[in-house]
Amino acid sequence: MENEHHEHHGSHSGLGPTGYCICPKCGTRIPHRSGIPCKQERCPNCGTVMLREGSEEHKAFLEVMSKKNKKQGN
Numbered sequence: 209m210e211n212e213h214h215e216h217h218g219s220h221s222g223l224g225p226t227g228y229c230i231c232p233k234c235g236t237r238i239p240h241r242s243g244i245p246c247k248q249e250r251c252p253n254c255g256t257v258m259l260r261e262g263s264e265e266h267k268a269f270l271e272v273m274s275k276k277n278k279k280q281g282n
């Protein structure tokens with residue numbers, strides 16, 4: 209059986225083991241450490257719990273921010 213042999217290198221769908229954690233408060237980014245969820249990381253700058261860059265939570269956060277900016281910037 210060779211069903212185990214379908215590993216791919218390079219980027220494809222999914223967040224993968226690498227990337228960045230980003231602070232929603234001050235925008236600091238740190239390299240994501242494999243095995244440690246960004247939600248368990250604290251921003252080295254301000255201590256806020258971080259988000260995985262590119263995750264659904266991060267996208268939702270960006271959306272909220274852009275909505276706020278639209279309201280404010282008028």
Ligand SMILES: [Zn+2]
Nearest residue numbers: 231234251254
């Ligand atoms: Zn921060």
